Amino acid sequence: SAVISQKPSRDICQRGTSLTIQCQVDSQVTMMFWYRQQPGQSLTLIATANQGSEATYESGFVIDKFPISRPNLTFSTLTVSNMSPEDSSIYLCSVDGSRGQGGGYTFGSGTRLTVV
Amino acid sequence: AQKVTQAQTEISVVEKEDVTLDCVYETRDTTYYLFWYKQPPSGELVFLIRRNSFDEQNEISGRYSWNFQKSTSSFNFTITASQVVDSAVYFCALAGRAGANNLFFGTGTRLTVIP
Numbered sequence: 001s002a003v004i005s006q007k008p009s010r011d012i013c014q015r016g017t018s019l020t021i022q023c024q025v026d027s028q029v030t031m032m033f034w035y036r037q038q039p040g041q042s043l044t045l046i047a048t049a050n051q052g053s054e055a056t057y058e059s060g061f062v063i064d065k066f067p068i069s070r071p072n073l074t075f076s077t078l079t080v081s082n083m084s085p086e087d088s089s090i091y092l093c094s095v096d097g098s099r100g101q102g103g104g105y106t107f108g109s110g111t112r113l114t115v116v
Numbered sequence: 117a118q119k120v121t122q123a124q125t126e127i128s129v130v131e132k133e134d135v136t137l138d139c140v141y142e143t144r145d146t147t148y149y150l151f152w153y154k155q156p157p158s159g160e161l162v163f164l165i166r167r168n169s170f171d172e173q174n175e176i177s178g179r180y181s182w183n184f185q186k187s188t189s190s191f192n193f194t195i196t197a198s199q200v201v202d203s204a205v206y207f208c209a210l211a212g213r214a215g216a217n218n219l220f221f222g223t224g225t226r227l228t229v230i231p
Contacts, residue, residue, distance in 0.1 A: 001163075033218045042207065043221045090159060094219070096211075104151055104163030105211070105219055112159070 002027050002097025006108025013083055013115050020079045021111045023093035028073035034066070037090040037110075046091075049076045083115045118143050120210050122222035129198050130230050137193040137225045139208030145169075150184065150191045151209040151219065161207075167191065198229045 003026040013019050023032065031050055035043040046066055047055040055068040069077045080087055090110045097106030119142040129135045141150065152164040165175060167184050175182045179196045195202055205226045209219040 031218075042223045043219075045218050045220075048218060092161070104153070104166050106163075107161040109160055 001103040002029065002095055002106045004093060004095065004097075004106055004108040006093055006111060008111055009109060010112040011114070013113065015084050015115055017083055018079055018081045019083065019111075019113060020077050021091055021093075022077050023075070023108050025074045025095055025097075025106075027097075029095040029097070030073070031095065032070065032076045033094040033105075034068065034076075034078045035092045035094060035107075037092065039089070043092065046078070080113065083113075085115045088113055088115045118145075118210050118212065118220040120208050120220055120222035122208055122225050124225045125223070126226045126228070128228045128230060131200060132197050134194060134196050135198055135227065137195075137206050137208075137227070139191045139193065139222060141189050141191065141208070141210045143210060143212070145212045147212070149211045151211070152182065152191075152193050153207045153209060154204045155207065155224070156204040164193075164206075195227075198227075200229050200231050203227060203229045 005024045007022055011019055031048055033048055034046040036046050037043045045058050046061045047057045047068055049055045049068045049070040051070045051073050065081055067079045090112050092110045093108045094105050121140045124138055127135060148169045150167045154162040154164055165182055172184050172186055181194045183192045205224045207224045208222040211217050211219050
């Protein structure tokens with residue numbers, strides 16, 4: 001299955017600043033998904049990133065707050081902009097890494113963000 | 117619309133007991149995929165199983181087994197002879213056409229295995 005390298009693994013940021021999270025996949029994939037996991041909660045989809053087109057955002061998430069880049073089929077970034085303490089969460093990227101072999105969606109190791 | 121319900125928020129069992137985690141799903145897709153993931157305290161998501169909607173065979177992998185019943189839209193997960201290392205949050209998830217759709221996650225069940 002696909003392997004994702006996600007960084008940074010954690011960061012503590014000042015409110016009002018921005019943080020860019022990177023995900024590198026070891027194979028070409030059409031779609032990459034960005035999730036947020038708030039403390040003690042489940043995973044919520046932020047957006048779906050396709051190469052060559054604008055990301056598709058879920059209700060409650062906007063491009064100005066969470067701009068996404070997808071310059072090629074193996075890489076994507078998510079920026080958390082103008083951060084507030086409410087943005088403190090784990091952010092994860094994901095792809096369907098099964099390559100038709102019946103495996104699971106692959107997740108990055110997550111970025112644990114704390115905004116102070 | 118896709119929806120996954122995990123009614124059990126938290127479960128505690130004593131080591132070596134069997135435990136079943138419930139998952140009920142809703143979807144209008146005729147082809148869909150169901151998953152279980154484990155999230156230990158370290159935070160990473162560990163893939164456990166993927167099942168497509170055309171395959172209702174139950175599956176056993178070591179101490180883990182899964183019961184998929186389309187008639188009741190359920191995909192339950194049983195751990196036999198639980199161990200302390202099984203303590204984690206377990207998520208059931210649903211995807212439509214694989215590769216085209218993201219995963220919809222249930223709210224998770226926190227399992228604590230008491231030694």
